[in-house]
Amino acid sequence: MSAHNHLAALNLLLTTQRPEILEKWTAEILKSWSKRLPNTFNVSEMRLHTAQLLEQVSQIFACYPTHGLWDFPESHPLALIMSEFSASRAVAGFTPTETAQYVMSLKSVLTLALIRVGITSAAELETNLSAVEDVIGRLTLVTFSAFVATRERIILGQSASLIDLSTPVIRLWDRVLLLPLVGVIDTARARKFTENLLEAITRYEASVTVIDVTGVPVFDTAVARHLMKTVDAAQLLGTRVVMTGLNPEGALTLTKLGITMPNVITRATLRTGVAEALALIGRRIVTIPSSQS
Amino acid sequence: MRIAIPRLGRILLCAIQQDLSDDDALEFQSNLLSTIADVEALGVVIDISALDVVDSFMARVINDTASMARLLGAEIIVCGIQPFVALTLVEMGQGLLGANCTFNLEQGLKTLQARIALRGDFTATKDDDEHFD
Numbered sequence: 151m152s153a154h155n156h157l158a159a160l161n162l163l164l165t166t167q168r169p170e171i172l173e174k175w176t177a178e179i180l181k182s183w184s185k186r187l188p189n190t191f192n193v194s195e196m197r198l199h200t201a202q203l204l205e206q207v208s209q210i211f212a213c214y215p216t217h218g219l220w221d222f223p224e225s226h227p228l229a230l231i232m233s234e235f236s237a238s239r240a241v242a243g244f245t246p247t248e249t250a251q252y253v254m255s256l257k258s259v260l261t262l263a264l265i266r267v268g269i270t271s272a273a274e275l276e277t278n279l280s281a282v283e284d285v286i287g288r289l290t291l292v293t294f295s296a297f298v299a300t301r302e303r304i305i306l307g308q309s310a311s312l313i314d315l316s317t318p319v320i321r322l323w324d325r326v327l328l329l330p331l332v333g334v335i336d337t338a339r340a341r342k343f344t345e346n347l348l349e350a351i352t353r354y355e356a357s358v359t360v361i362d363v364t365g366v367p368v369f370d371t372a373v374a375r376h377l378m379k380t381v382d383a384a385q386l387l388g389t390r391v392v393m394t395g396l397n398p399e400g401a402l403t404l405t406k407l408g409i410t411m412p413n414v415i416t417r418a419t420l421r422t423g424v425a426e427a428l429a430l431i432g433r434r435i436v437t438i439p440s441s442q443s
Numbered sequence: 444m445r446i447a448i449p450r451l452g453r454i455l456l457c458a459i460q461q462d463l464s465d466d467d468a469l470e471f472q473s474n475l476l477s478t479i480a481d482v483e484a485l486g487v488v489i490d491i492s493a494l495d496v497v498d499s500f501m502a503r504v505i506n507d508t509a510s511m512a513r514l515l516g517a518e519i520i521v522c523g524i525q526p527f528v529a530l531t532l533v534e535m536g537q538g539l540l541g542a543n544c545t546f547n548l549e550q551g552l553k554t555l556q557a558r559i560a561l562r563g564d565f566t567a568t569k570d571d572d573e574h575f576d
Contacts, residue, residue, distance in 0.1 A: 394516070398476040401511040410510045418483045418516035422564035429563025 157214055159269050160260075160278045164208040171259055176200055178255035183248060191242070203231065207256070207285065214281050222288050232289055233296035240300035249297050250290055257286040317343035319350040326427045327356040327389075330420075332365030340376035348383055356389050358427040362420045364395030369403045381414055390415065390430055394423030446471050448478050454555060455479065455517075456548075458490040468504045476511055484517045485565060486555040490548050492523025499535050518558045520544070522551035 164171070176197055183191065206228045215221075222229065232253070239249040260282045269275045317339060320328040329347050333339075351359060361381070366373065381391050392415045396404075404411070417423040428434060444467050448457045455478060463471065479487065489505065491497070497505075505521060512519045522545040524532075543558075545551040559565050 393514075396514050396516075398473070398480050398511070398515065401476060401514040402473075404514055405507045405511045411514070416514045416516050417564055418480065422483070422516060425564035426562065 156216055156274075156277050157211055157281055159267055159274065160211055160264060160281065161208075163260075163263055163267060164204075164211060167263065168204065168208070171263060172197075172201055172204055174259045174263075175204070175256050178259060179252055182251040182255065199235065203228075204256075206231065207289075210285055211281065214285075222292075228289070229292050232292045236293045236296035237300040240297045240304070246294065246297055250294055253286060253290045253293050257282060260286070317346055319343075319346050321350070321354060322360065322424065323428065323431070323433065325355060325357045325431055326424075327351060327354065327359045328362065328424075329359065330362045330365065334368065335366060335373045335376055337372075337376070340380065344376075344380045344383060347380060348387060351384060351387050351389050358392060358430045359384050359389045360392045360394060360420070360423050360427050362395045362423065363393065363400065364397075364420065366400070369396075369400035371403075371407060374404055374407055374409055378409060378411070381411065385413060392417060392423045392427050392430075394418070394420045446474070448475060450478075450482060451552075453482060453485040454552070454559075455482070455484045455487045456490070457487070458493065458548075460493045462494065462496065463501065465500055468501055472504055472508050472511075475508060476515065479512055479515045479517050484512075484515075485559045485562070486518040486520070487512050488520045488522060488548060488551045488555055490523050490551070491521060491528070492525065492547070494528060495525060497528045497531055502532055502535065518555055518562075520551040520555050522546065522548055 179196065179200070180193070210228065235252075236249055239252075261279060264275070264278050264282070269278065312333075318330070320330065322328045327347070327350055329343065331343070347359065350356070361377070363369075363377070381393070384391055391413070393411070394417045396416060396418075415426060417426055425435065444461070444463065446457055446459060446463075446467075448455050450456075455475070457471075457475060459471070475487065478484070489508070491505070494501075509519045509521070520543050524544055543554065545554055
């Protein structure tokens with residue numbers, strides 16, 4: 151096979167000295183991961199994985215094309231192994247650098263070993279080195295894109311669950327609903343909680359809705375606009391809206407924007423807002439005479 | 444010039460005794476707002492009987508303060524607007540839209556108390572509100 155000829159040195163190295171190369175590579179990885187806590191990865195599992203990987207890489211070098219680039223489709227078993235590995239690192243909270251170093255360190259080990267073999271022909275050395283460069287480089291790219299893809303998926307999942315978790319509509323009393331808003335309000339969240347609120351208002355035929363904005367850190371134009379929409383929509387359904395927990399900065403922003411909310415009852419705290427809401431439906435919280443403290 | 448904001452229970456009083464520069468007016472506005480938030484004020488009376496002239500900026504500050512105070516859950520009354528000032532405000536097309544007006548401080552307080560008494564949260568929580576008074 152012609153492939154055997156032009157990468158003879160590399161292939162010989164990978165057949166005769168594989169245990170040594172594997173040992174050096176593993177040592178390199180352990181060195182770069184030494185800052186990690188011992189329980190974030192399993193050393194014996196990693197040794198197994200590197201052996202498997204080196205086996206696959208050797209196979210690629212064994213049938214590396216003489217001319218042109220090596221064909222590396224996404225469905226290649228090596229690509230699959232690497233994406234899987236990279237994804238597991240991303241989930242375990244490894245940094246991109248640490249993950250990339252895993253593959254990159256193989257390159258330095260192979261390069262060093264090739265030089266030590268003592269190839270006399272400069273052209274032969276170049277062919278061997280560029281093959282190493284090409285294969286490991288593309289493996290690194292696959293690793294990296296799999297890492298990023300996994301991270302993206304994690305982030306997407308988290309923001310979706312955040313939207314679901316952080317916008318509950320609480321039924322405070324028979325016909326009183328409470329919408330506590332916590333955190334930054336963006337368009338997606340605003341739409342979600344408005345939908346939730348409107349649905350709940352119709353379901354419980356709420357006559358009063360308390361919107362508490364104590365937990366909203368920034369009050370800018372966008373937030374004010376979202377809030378106005380929510381309030382308007384809620385009022386169209388026939389509920390009174392009580393807004394509570396606005397801070398002085400928020401009040402300043404709203405006024406500077408020319409938003410006065412004439413139909414909304416505003417109260418300083420959730421406590422007074424709840425009292426107001428109860429009063430609107432003719433209820434009141436009283437002390438039980440026997441347990442007066 | 445710093446304007447004192449004395450407290451009567453959960454009602455805040457402030458009298459603007461002399462013409463304010465634009466910066467002073469804004470400082471007064473932010474002081475009043477933070478005091479409202481601190482004491483969870485139920486009402487505010489602003490006495491401007493000492494002002495002979497109100498320019499458009501001052502009118503705007505009073506207007507804005509009124510709607511901000513409302514957003515913070517306080518009722519607001521402006522009292523003692525002089526005839527000339529009233530005329531200026533109307534001619535500038537800047538009526539004090541956000542606030543109710545009375546002749547003097549006494550009437551202002553009475554009106555305010557009547558309005559506070561109508562509030563749902565006042566009737567519902569006054570048993571527990573002693574620590575504020």
